[in-house]
Amino acid sequence: MTTTGPAPLLRGTATDGAPAVRVRGLVKRYGGRAVVDDVDLDVRRGEVFALLGPNGAGKTTTVEILAGLRRRDAGHVAVLGEDPATGDRRWRDRVGVVGQTTGAGDALTVRETVDHYARYHAQPQGSDELLGAVGLEAAARTRVDALSGGQRRRLEVALGVQGRPELLFLDEPTTGLDPAARRQFWTLVEGLREAGTTVLLTTHYLDEAAQLADRVGVIAAGRLVEVAPPDALGAALRREATVRWTEDGAPRSVVTPEPSAVLRDLLAATPSGEIPDLSVTRPHLEDVYLRLVGGTSEGDPR
Amino acid sequence: MTTATTHPAAPGTRPAPPGAATIGRARIGLELRLFARDSGQVVFSFAYPVVMLLIFASVFGDQEVSPGVGFDRYFLAGIAATGIMLTSFQAVGIAIAEERDRGDLGRLQVLGTPPAAYAIGKAGQVLVTTVVQLAVLLTVAALVYDIPLPTDAGRWLTFAWITLLGALAGTVLGIAVSAFVGSARSAGTGIPAIAVVLQFVSGVFFVYSELPEVMRQVAALFPLKWMTQGMRSVFLPDAAAAAEPAGSWEHPMTAAVLAAWVIIGVVVVVRTFRWRRSGG
Structure with a gap:
């Protein structure tokens, strides 16, 4: 049983050994209820890390705190060496975020949208190259409000990587995509990883985490219950x-x-x-996962 | 979606991201483009004042407010002031609530957009659309209703600073109010309600000097009354100043009140503006 698979030739962009993300004792409460409950987490430079858990487990809240979009109630967080709560514009330019609900003026075409947001970055990727990378060349002249769900997600991803981020957050990037679009998306993430981008993605699809991630953190009811390479998840459970x-x-x-x-x-x-x-x-990965997150209810998104 | 060619920039070599002025300029272009593609918005903004003028002119015909001053000429001032309020305060307040609901503002937050750049985009779009709107209104007033327009530079200068200050006050107050209205739905009903009440008490629908004293005192707290009065000083003859409650056009006071509202609006915006609805 290998642990992380073959090591990529180009790993990370940092010369220091500090992880891209370092979290200790992270807590976030809503109305007295802890939705993120004492989470410790390290994401290494250059790896793809999947935060896997059912709806309502605290994945999105965690990512939003790491991306500097929400405040935490307790804990220490360093993302690319800085506290996201006080991260300045230089820091933001090094971080890409693909959220679940971000929008872009619907009356613009894809090309206009990409051209516009290029102007927010220090070193934007060329629009042609970017649209090619996400497979949207043919839709360049289509208005955003006429795109399919899958095309919209691709545009979201394009805008997330446009500034050549060192670290990319992908929050449930394939929810709502059809199987073919999911496969294409996986290829895109693999390409990002080969290029040296650190990726932290959230998903509630076990197969997605197993396919993409170097390491998987299983989160349930706000607690990180296990962190392991996909094929080592729940090792003790799987011996039975x-x-x-x-x-x-x-x-x-x-x-x-x-x-x-x-x-x-x-x-x-x-x-x-x-x-x-x-x-x-022996139990399938699916069974192991379900036992790891056992006791948490489905539904109740966020 | 085959291969991603995005290589992250090496740390330390990355230059600073563009500043607020650069992004603000890009946003003015974006805002104008989005405005032009929203046909409902375009028609409403540019046709509404003309329709108001048409209604006033039809209802009051050749009646005069005072000798030599027809009702249509008197109300042209109020319509111009209302137009500025609608393209600034109302349009901005509603648009921001919609952009926030749709997630457009979430993206700007993720990109680390300076809030000042966003405000510059709104103000630039408001100024351009306001100028076009007033040009349409005055053209129709002059050509269709034979309302005499000023011929001296001084009056046009007054027109310019009242338009500029009024539109700026409306823009910052529109941004400010968007923090309190909640969803786009409630913004769409609440903000026009504020606008309509202000129009009634500020002398847009009625001859201001004939309004009850209490209403006039309430109206004097808000910008629209001063914009309307300022516009009367542009379009009515000098003799009409005597009919004003104060007996004069009160230009210094008008400038002071509008400037004060700009400052109040900026302070409120700086303290309350949020990219997202739910804080945390």
Whole structure:
């Protein structure tokens, strides 16, 4: 079991060893209820980090605090070495944000929108190149209010990376996208990572986190319950296997960390013939994830 | 969406992002473009004062407020002042509430846009649309209703500073009010309600000197009364000044009140402006 996969050749942009994001004891309360509850988090330079959790787990609130859009109630936060609560314009220009609800004057065309927002950045990427990177060249003359949902998300991403950010926040970037558009989006994120951009994305899709992230932080009810590479998530839970068979017409099952021993006993008790419906299964990533976030309710977005 | 070619700039080599003036200029262009593409907004802004003039002229016909001053000439002043208030205060207040609801302002926040750049964009758009609106109104007044327009430079200078101060006060107060109105829906009903009440008490719909004393005192607290009075000093003959409650046009007082409202508006905006509705 590898931990992070092959190391990219170009890692990060920092010469120092400080992480891109460093969070200690982060707390955010709404009406006395902690929606982010004592979270510690490090995002390394050049990695793609996924904050994975159900709706209402505190993902968006966390990202908004890190992006300097919301104030925290307690804790220490450093993003690219600065406190986002007091980050100045130079700092903002180094950070890209693709939020869930940001808009851009609907009556403009895609090209006009991109050309306009280029003027806010110190070193904007060229508009042609940018629209090519997100696959919107053909829609350049389309008005924003006539774009499909997927095209709109691509425009959001284009505007998020336009200033060549060192760190990019992607808040549920593929929610509402069809499967093909999601795949294309994943390719885009992989390209960003290869170019050295640090990415922190939130998602409630396990497959997305597994596909994109070097490391995944599972968040539930405001608490970070585990941080691990995708294939090491819930390692302890996944060591448990379930042995199932049928005995005297009734289904039987045993949950055990040592399925071989159970099998040996079973085989010894059945010297001849087949054991009906015999199977050994280990929990899928999905099952592990659900157990990690167990006890939290769905719904209640934010 | 195949390959992303965005390479982040190396730290330390990144120059400072553009300043408020540079972004503000870009925003004036953007605001004007968005205004021009909103046909409802264009028609309302430019046609409404003309329609008001048409109604007043039809209702009062050839009646005169005072010898030699027709009702249409008297009310042209109020219509011009109202037009300025609508293109500044009302249009800005409603537009900001909509932009906030739609997430446009969220993007500006994410980009670290200086609030001053945003205000510059609004003020520039207001000044251009106000000038066009007044040009349309005065052209119709002169050509269709034969209302005499001033011929001396002094009166046009008065017209210019009242328009400029009135539009600036309206812009900053529109930005200020947007912090308190909440959703675009409530802005769309609340802000016009404020505007209509001000029109009634400020001498836009009625001859100001005939309004009850109490209403006049309330109106004197707000800019529209002073803009309307200032516009009367532009369009009415000098003799009409005697019919004003103060017996004169009160230009210094007008300038002082409008300037005070600009300053009050700026202070409120600096203290209350938020890119997002819910703080936190």
